[in-house]
Amino acid sequence: MAENNTFEHPALLESARLALRVSTHAFDAEIQLLILAAIGDLQVAGVVIEGNSADTDPLLIRAIVTYCKVNFGEPDEYVRLKRSYDEQKAQLVTATGYTNWEVTGNGQE
Numbered sequence: 001m002a003e004n005n006t007f008e009h010p011a012l013l014e015s016a017r018l019a020l021r022v023s024t025h026a027f028d029a030e031i032q033l034l035i036l037a038a039i040g041d042l043q044v045a046g047v048v049i050e051g052n053s054a055d056t057d058p059l060l061i062r063a064i065v066t067y068c069k070v071n072f073g074e075p076d077e078y079v080r081l082k083r084s085y086d087e088q089k090a091q092l093v094t095a096t097g098y099t100n101w102e103v104t105g106n107g108q109e
Helices: 010-019 028-044 058-071 078-094
Strands: none
Touching (some): 010 028, 010 058, 028 058, 028 078, 058 078
């Protein structure tokens, strides 16, 4: 795993660390893996993440940070957090501008 200063999503790392209430860099490698896993999970679902959109788009940031909260350690509210992430992912998959699915004139993909 890359060092903190070379990780391709430093803003996400800071956002996740803050949301996880982690003030040390001791868990950075684990958090970085969770960020990459979240991005991969969203992409597998059909969400298009291009360039630095994962670092700047508020909806993507929220979904990625929520994924980190679900999967970091053993959260007390795992079920609630998992449902929240699944809902955020579902909304991104169906939202205009977050997929590359084209709609034809008759409403069919």
